[in-house]
Amino acid sequence: MYEPSNVIKLNFVDLSWSFGMMAIAIALSNWQELGLEKQLLLATGRAFLQLLALGYLISTIFNLNHPIPILTVLGVMLLIAAKVTQERIDYNGRSFFFIISGSLLISNLFTLSYVFYLIIHLQVWYSPQYLIPLAGMILGNAMNSAALSGQHLIKSIRHNQREIETYLCLGATPRQAITSYKHESIRISLIPILNQMMVVGIVSLPEMFAGQVLGGSNPSDASSHQILILFMIVLTNMLTSILVTEGVYRQCFNENSQLTI
Structure with missing residues (x-):
């Protein structure tokens, strides 16, 4: 061995x-x-x-080893991620900060809870050895996914304004009018991680795997941990993109279902 x-x-x-x-x-x-x-x-x-x-x-x-400083650090990371993402989504100066931060919080909490209670079985949920690295990795990827999906949705709505307004005039709801653009935006946000998964271990060695091997871990254990991380990223990115696009598109219509972009 x-x-x-x-x-x-x-x-x-x-x-x-x-x-x-x-x-x-x-x-x-x-x-x-x-x-x-x-x-x-x-x-x-x-x-x-x-x-x-x-x-x-x-x-x-x-x-x-106390929850307050751990949650403080994670909270700061979340706010910075939301701020950076907000700056990448251009919509006439309108802020999506709360939508983005809420989406990141919900998606990260869901994924971490799933992993902690069903896979890792932590006795202490705020264990910094697991919580900080895992939260940091999936948060960074979710931030990029949020930026890609939100930015693409805004551009799609702007470029297809007449088509969307035609759907609205024919009786479609705002959700029905932008469904195809919303789905396309979510798909685009997942392209980077899906491309990475297709070639991982063949063309590229993930940073976490390489770091663990350099740190003295057994390559088999490093592979198992990398699989877990990749699956966590996919789920978190998917949830984040769905929540962000849902929130963003709602901001593009007023209470009378009129496009305001």
């Missing part, structure tokens, strides 16, 4: 050498006149500081 070797730990000297890869990327950008030098430099600095701070923060939360 395979036995993992000693875990390779990276010290600050090792991390310093890792910056060399970003330096090479910046040099290549300058050589090819891509104009990405400032963005790469900024992204490098932010990623380093944010992940370093995250490591210390999560370590502190692990030591506290």
